[in-house]
Amino acid sequence: MSNGRANVTGARQGAVLLVVLALGLPSLGRGATRPPRERGPAHTAEVQLTNEEFKALDTFEAHSLAKADKVFAARDFKRAAAEYESFVLEFPKSKAIPYALLRRARGLHLADKRFEAIKEYQQVLDYFPNAVRYAAAALYYIGLCHWENADEEEAMKSWAKMAADADYSRHPLAAWAINRLAEHLAKEGQTERAATHYRQVAVNFRTANPEAAKHAIQQVIPFLVRAQADEAKLRAFYREIGGFGDRPENVDDDLAVSRRYWETVCRVVQEHGRFDEAQASLRERYYRYWAEKLDGKFPDWDDYQIQVAGIRLAADRDVAKWMKRLDEQFERYQKPDDYGRVIRWMGLFAAHKPKVMDYYARLRFEKMSNAQVRDVMKLFYERVGDAKMARNLFGKLRLDDMPDSEKADLAKYFYQRDPDLVEGICARFDDKELGRMELLRFHHARKDAKQGVPLADEVAKLPRFAKEALWLKAQLLHWSEKYPQAIAAYQQCDNPPENVWAIAECYVRMGKVEQAVSQLREIEGFFKQHAPEAAMRIARIYREAGMRPQHIASLRAILKKYPESWQSSAAHQELERMGIRMGGGVDAE
Known part of the structure; x- marks a missing residue:
């Protein structure tokens, strides 16, 4: 449209418009055969005259147009349409004619006279195609009228014209329209054309309309990663829009050696790499392509190599090769006494206990921190599923070197997992009173009144914990259905209205x-x-x-x-x- 727009002179425009508007545009009626569709994006502001355009009006033009705008702002759309028509008839040579025509059409549109509105919008396109601010909006709204009339095909024709025009496609209203066009094309199976339009929105509106751009980016990525996997095009797109984050960033000059870029590639490949059993060949082809693209880079970067090994495993389903790759990565870059890295490799092999034990043999607990020992213990409890081994590892913790806060956290870890260990931990607190309080909290968490109530009586004698101990005692009695005793205990608590609710x-x-x-x-x-x-x-x-x-x-x-x-x-x-x-x-x- 940019090169082929009509070039109508101002005099001709005015004459034609005077005739058209004087005669009036006949309504085509409102007999839509399907129910109306949702309107466009609710947040979209109405197109306004710029300050410069308004200042260029003479006094009479400005007064008349301001009057029409006031009626429009009051949402009296039918009357507003008439006011804009009066402006066009009174000031046919005004530079604000494109705006007034658009606003007249918009008034009819918002008054649900969509067929009339389409004809009025078309006047803007016919006579002022180069007034991009208003002509692009008119084209968008023509499509929106069809959309709301449930005529999706006609809506898409309008929005396809918008997308095809270099200027119109950058209008603020274009983002929503072109995204809808892309969705329509994708639904019709035209995925490549859909991706082209999503990319258009992503590029044109990266900063101007971040939400629309984000939606578009999220559609382009799976196309370039999975539908038509192409790392070169993915890389170009990444650079073009400043990365795949919510906001554009300065990307590295050479993406071929950019850790940030290749880490992003690993992430999106894994995000979009879900296949069902019937798609085995697709899965293999997908992961094999990306494994070849990702391989051979950043040999000393464990995070990256672990991800690439996983992608290789998804491609060839060869667990032995996966283990060998990880073993080789470990051996190449392992440093003496780096037990954190040993523990990490144990976690990678958590589903393969013999491999876990191979790496376990590398540990030297006398050289490890309590935190590292605890990580190994948790690994056996939570991922390897060997509670006996985990409990043995508990014995390697140096409790006397732990601050009480860490002991309390450790005790809570064992509440459900291995409760027999809790009392011993609480007994090792440096602050013995706190140790008794933590043990009471443990019995309360397990609703164990038999152990908890006598302990609560003991702890209630400690001024710093008396209030909490009385409350826990009352709840334990309540839960064990000893209601008179619970009431008596609640009455000693100083936390109304909580205790009063409980008494009731x-x-x-x-x-x-x-x-x-x-x-x-x-x-x-x-x-x-x-x-x-x-x-x-x-x-x-x-x-x-x-x-x-x-x-x-x-x-x-x-x-x-x-x-x-x-x-x-x-x-x-x-x-x-x-x-x-x-x-x-x-x-x-």
């Missing part, structure tokens, strides 16, 4: 409805933030107890006292289900 729950479990309600009324009266929830719990207690009059009165009380709360809405719905009128008493008493 104990009374409910004991079947003592009025005592439970009394506790909840205390919360309702003294803790305003929790009052609606307390009132709702009262209603539920009465409901569960089969006390219908009190239940109804409690729900009505919620409606009256807490009308803005979600509990009020829930109470209203419950009363409706019961067939109860909303008025009446507000208290159970």
Whole structure:
């Protein structure tokens, strides 16, 4: 379109437009055969006159156009369309005619007169094709009218014209349209053309519309990685858009030796390399291609070599060769006493226990840090699945060298995995009081009242831990259904309203409805933030107890006292289900 746009003189444009607008454009009606489609992107701002264009208007033009814009801004679109038409008739030689025509069409469009709007948009294209700001928008909106009329084919024709024009394709509205065009082409099986248009959006809108560009980038990458695997084109695309991150970056001058680029290639190859069993030949071809491209680079970079070995394994399914590659990588670059690297290789072979044990034999625990020993222990627990070996490794930890915070973390690790070890760890704390508290937390986590309650009584005598110990004791008694003792313990806790909620729950479990309600009324009266929830719990207690009059009165009380709360809405719905009128008493008493 750039080279073939009509070159109509201003006089001819004005004359033709005067005739067209004076006669009016006949409506084609609104008889779409399919339901309307979603509108375009909601965040898209309306096209405006630039400040320079507005300043170039004379006083009368500016007044008339500002009046029309005000009506448009008030969303009175039908009237706005008429105001813009009046402007065109009154000022046929104004430089703002393309804008006014676009706005008239847009007013009709937003008033759901899409067929009329299409004809008005077309006037902008016919007579002002080189006014790119407005002509490109008109073409976009023609496509959008068809889209909303569920005529996808016609929409795509408009947006294909937009994509084909060097200027129109860079208009802010083009990003959304060309992405939709690409999606349509992909759906039709035209993946190469789709990728071309996605790339167009990625390049043109990398900074101007990052979200649209990000979406497009995410479509181009799998095309160049998998659909038509081509590392050279992937590299060119990477450079063209400044990397594959959310924001463009300065890329290395020579991508052939760029660690950042090749690490990205490894990542995207793995991300897009999922195949089902029926695609075995595709998988092999895919991974073999990329293994050849990735191989032979950065020999001393373990991370890279490990990934490439994995890609080779995906290609040839030869586990023995994979192991050999990793073994060779290890031997080439292993340094004395680098036990972190040994542990890493053990993790790589976690599914192959004989290999794990081969590397395990290289460890010298007397030279290793506690953190490294713990990493090996966790590896056997979590990945190798050998709890016996892991427990033996626990014995190699130098607990006396650990700070208490690290011992506490270690104890928590064993809560579920190997609870028999926890008490011994807690006994080795430098701070003996903290060690007892950690042991109490362990018994609480396991809901072990038999061990936990006596210990809680002991720890409650320690001022620094008394508050927490009393609370844990109360919960342990509660969970073991010793409700009177739990209530007594909760009453010693100084953490209202949490303890009051718990006391109410104990009374409910004991079947003592009025005592439970009394506790909840205390919360309702003294803790305003929790009052609606307390009132709702009262209603539920009465409901569960089969006390219908009190239940109804409690729900009505919620409606009256807490009308803005979600509990009020829930109470209203419950009363409706019961067939109860909303008025009446507000208290159970």
